[in-house]
Amino acid sequence: MKWKFQIGNGCAHNRQTSQARREPPALSTPLFEPAERPRIWALSISRLRDLFFDIAGEYVERADLRIVSYGFEDAVREIEAAGTGRPDVVIAGGSNGAYLKTRVTVPVVRINPTGFDVMHALARARRDGAKVALVTHGNTPDEVRRFIAAYALDVTFASYQSAQDAESVVLDLRDRGIDVVVGPGLVTDLAAHAGMGAVFLYSRASVRAAFDTALEVAQATRGETVRRQRLDNLLQHLRDGVVALDAQGRVEVMNQRLASVLGIDAAKAVGRVLLELAPDLAGSLPDADGDTFCTVRGASYAVHRGPLASSSAAAGTVLTFQESRAVERLDRTLRSRQRVQQFSARYRLDDIVGASESIERVRSLVRRYARSDATVLILGESGTGKEMVAQSMHQLSARRDFAFVAINCGAFPEALLESELFGYEEGAFTGARKGGKAGLIEVAHRGTLFLDEIGEMPLSLQSRLLRVLQEREVVRLGSTEPTRVDIRVVAATHRALTEGIEAGSFRADLYYRLNILSIALPPLRERPNDLLPLAAELLRQAAAREPRLAARLPDAAAAERVLGGLGASLRRYTWPGNVRELQNVIERIAVELADVEADTDADTDALHDGATVLTREMLHAVAPEIVEAHERTTKPATPTLRERSRHVEADQIRAALAAHDGDRDAVCNALGISKTTLWRKLNAAR
Incomplete structure (x- = not known):
C-alpha cells in the first residue's frame, strides 16, 4: 500500500485549513544560507503534519526544514531522488518511522510519546467514550501498562506493525465495541474513518523533543561527514595505495592510487571482498601485521599490514602498497642528501x-x-x-x-x-x-x-x-x-x-x-709576475695555521715584505710542480720562520719590524732544489743541434704568444699546430 498525504475530507479538511492559515516556515527567508544549516525533513501523511507546522517556526534559523507529505515507499523514493539535496536527518512517527529506518541511508528520528502524552490522551478519551483503546506501534511499553493498572483504568491495549496491520486492528476494535481510539496519526485517521472517536497521542512537547534530537544527530552527522571527507581527501593525495578492510576482508575505503594499480573502480569496490576484486593478491598479502612484497600487474610493491583500530585486530585491517621503485628512489635521494x-x-x-x-x-x-x-x-x-x-x-x-x-x-x-x-x-x-x-x-x-x-x-x-x-x-x-x-x-x-x-x-x-x-x-713559469704575490698569499695562509706566526704576518703585504729578498730566486726557478710545489716550499719557509721567531729576542723582533729575515742561505736550507737548479742553469754548456732547434721553436712560440696576448688558441691557429704540440715544444725547450 502506498501512502501519500492528500487534502481530502474528514480530519484532513482541518489540516487543509491549518495549512492555509500557516505557510511552512522553511520557505521564509533564513538568517543563514541553507547550505550552512543542517537539512531536516519532517515526513507525515497524517495529522502529525499539523504539529510539524505549529513548531517549525522555532527551528527556522537553526535548520533548513522541509515538511514532506509522503510516507513509506513514496517517502523512500523522494529521499533517494533528492541527490545532493538529501536530508541530513529525517523525522517521522509510528510505523512510517519504523519503515524508513530500515530502508533509507540517512538517520531517522522517531517521535516517541511521553508519559504525560499518554495520560492526557487517555483522560480526553474517557470524556468522549466509555470504552477506550490505546493503540501503539509495536508492543505497548511496560511502564504504560503499569501506569494504567495502578490507576485501575479500563483500557484495551492493541498494537500494530505495519499500515495494513493498523487498519485491521482498528476494525477489530470497532467490532469489539470500542468507542474511542488513542494512538498515532495513522491510527486516529483510520478510527475516524471507521466512525469511532479518535484522540491523537502526540503532543507539541514530544514533537519538539524529536526536532531537538534531529538537530543533534544532524550536527553530529555533518561533523562526521566533514571528518570522513578530510580523511578521504588525505587518502586520495597519498602517493601510496591504501585500503581499509573490515574483519571479513571487505573494502571499507580505497584510495584512487590503489584502485588504479588494481584496475578497479574505487567507489564500486566498497563492500566487496578485496581478494575477489584482485585475485592476484591471494597468497601474497601478509597474514599478520608486518611487511612483505607482492607483484601486481607486473610491478613489485612493498605491502604493510596494520590494524584498522588499536583496540582489536578483529575491527579490521589497513593495507598500504608502496611501489618498490619509489622506495628505491627515496632511499637514493636520502642517501644523496646525507652525503651532500x-x-x-x-x-x-x-x-x-x-x-x-x-x-x-x-x-x-x-x-x-x-x-x-x-x-x-x-x-x-x-x-x-x-x-x-x-x-x-x-x-x-x-x-x-x-x-x-x-x-x-x-x-x-x-x-x-x-x-x-x-x-x-x-x-x-x-x-x-x-x-x-x-x-x-x-x-x-x-x-x-x-x-x-x-x-x-x-x-x-x-x-x-x-x-x-x-x-x-x-x-x-x-x-x-x-x-x-x-x-x-x-x-x-x-x-x-x-x-x-x-x-x-x-x-x-x-x-x-x-x-x-x-x-x-x-703554468707558473709563464706568469713570473704573479709568483711573488702568490707566494705571499700562501705564506699568509700558512702563518694563519701557525700560532707563532699568526700575529706577525696578518696579511699578504707583510708576507710579501718577508719574501721580497727571495723574489729573484723564486722567479728563476721553473716550478715543474707549479702552484702545488710552490705551496710545499712556502710551508717549509713558514716552519723556518716560526723557528726564527722563537729564537729572536722580543726587543729585536725582525719579523715585527718588517725586516727581511729570509736569505739565500736560508732558502738553500729549506728548498735546496731551487738554488741548485739556478746554479745548474748558470753553468756554461754547449747545446746540441737538436737542443738549439727546440729553443728556436720555443722562442718563436713565445713570441707568438706575446703577439696574441697569451691567447693559445690564436697561436695554434697562426702556427698551424695543436695545443698538444704547443705544450710539448715549450716543455722540450726547458
Whole structure:
C-alpha cells in the first residue's frame, strides 16, 4: 500500500485549513544560507503534519526544514531522488518511522510519546467514550501498562506493525465495541474513518523533543561527514595505495592510487571482498601485521599490514602498497642528501691569485662558462689549480646550492673506481654494503661532478661515463633500472688527450663529449709576475695555521715584505710542480720562520719590524732544489743541434704568444699546430 498525504475530507479538511492559515516556515527567508544549516525533513501523511507546522517556526534559523507529505515507499523514493539535496536527518512517527529506518541511508528520528502524552490522551478519551483503546506501534511499553493498572483504568491495549496491520486492528476494535481510539496519526485517521472517536497521542512537547534530537544527530552527522571527507581527501593525495578492510576482508575505503594499480573502480569496490576484486593478491598479502612484497600487474610493491583500530585486530585491517621503485628512489635521494654536506666547494674566483693576462683570461672564461650547463674540460699541468677553477665555476653557477663532487680518476683501481662512480645494489659483489650504495654521480644530482685526471680513466669505464654524459642517467652495479641525474660535468687532465686517442687509450667520442668548453691554465713559469704575490698569499695562509706566526704576518703585504729578498730566486726557478710545489716550499719557509721567531729576542723582533729575515742561505736550507737548479742553469754548456732547434721553436712560440696576448688558441691557429704540440715544444725547450 502506498501512502501519500492528500487534502481530502474528514480530519484532513482541518489540516487543509491549518495549512492555509500557516505557510511552512522553511520557505521564509533564513538568517543563514541553507547550505550552512543542517537539512531536516519532517515526513507525515497524517495529522502529525499539523504539529510539524505549529513548531517549525522555532527551528527556522537553526535548520533548513522541509515538511514532506509522503510516507513509506513514496517517502523512500523522494529521499533517494533528492541527490545532493538529501536530508541530513529525517523525522517521522509510528510505523512510517519504523519503515524508513530500515530502508533509507540517512538517520531517522522517531517521535516517541511521553508519559504525560499518554495520560492526557487517555483522560480526553474517557470524556468522549466509555470504552477506550490505546493503540501503539509495536508492543505497548511496560511502564504504560503499569501506569494504567495502578490507576485501575479500563483500557484495551492493541498494537500494530505495519499500515495494513493498523487498519485491521482498528476494525477489530470497532467490532469489539470500542468507542474511542488513542494512538498515532495513522491510527486516529483510520478510527475516524471507521466512525469511532479518535484522540491523537502526540503532543507539541514530544514533537519538539524529536526536532531537538534531529538537530543533534544532524550536527553530529555533518561533523562526521566533514571528518570522513578530510580523511578521504588525505587518502586520495597519498602517493601510496591504501585500503581499509573490515574483519571479513571487505573494502571499507580505497584510495584512487590503489584502485588504479588494481584496475578497479574505487567507489564500486566498497563492500566487496578485496581478494575477489584482485585475485592476484591471494597468497601474497601478509597474514599478520608486518611487511612483505607482492607483484601486481607486473610491478613489485612493498605491502604493510596494520590494524584498522588499536583496540582489536578483529575491527579490521589497513593495507598500504608502496611501489618498490619509489622506495628505491627515496632511499637514493636520502642517501644523496646525507652525503651532500661532505661535497661542497671551498674556493671562489677571488681565491685565484694573480694579475697576469693569462690569469685574467682564465677568470673571464670561468665567469662566462658558469652561466652554462655545458661540459667543461680544464687543461693544465699538474699543480696549476684545475680543481680550484672548477670549484670557482661551481660557486658562480646556478648549482651553487647543491653538491660539488670531485673524484680523482687515477687514484682508484678500476673496480673500486666503478663502484665509487656508479654505485651498486645490495649483493652486487662480495662485500657489497647492505642496502647498496649511491655512486658519486648520483650524489652530484643537481650539482657539479668534477672528474680530475680524466685521462687516467680505464677504457671500460669510459664507455659507461659516455652514456651518463649522453643520456644523463646512471645504472648501479647489479641493477637494471637507470636513475635519472641532473649534473654538470667538469673534467680536468694534465695529459694530452689527443695523444691518448692516437695511442688507443682514450675514446675519441668521450673526448668530444668532454671538450665542449675548454679552459687552459698557464703554468707558473709563464706568469713570473704573479709568483711573488702568490707566494705571499700562501705564506699568509700558512702563518694563519701557525700560532707563532699568526700575529706577525696578518696579511699578504707583510708576507710579501718577508719574501721580497727571495723574489729573484723564486722567479728563476721553473716550478715543474707549479702552484702545488710552490705551496710545499712556502710551508717549509713558514716552519723556518716560526723557528726564527722563537729564537729572536722580543726587543729585536725582525719579523715585527718588517725586516727581511729570509736569505739565500736560508732558502738553500729549506728548498735546496731551487738554488741548485739556478746554479745548474748558470753553468756554461754547449747545446746540441737538436737542443738549439727546440729553443728556436720555443722562442718563436713565445713570441707568438706575446703577439696574441697569451691567447693559445690564436697561436695554434697562426702556427698551424695543436695545443698538444704547443705544450710539448715549450716543455722540450726547458
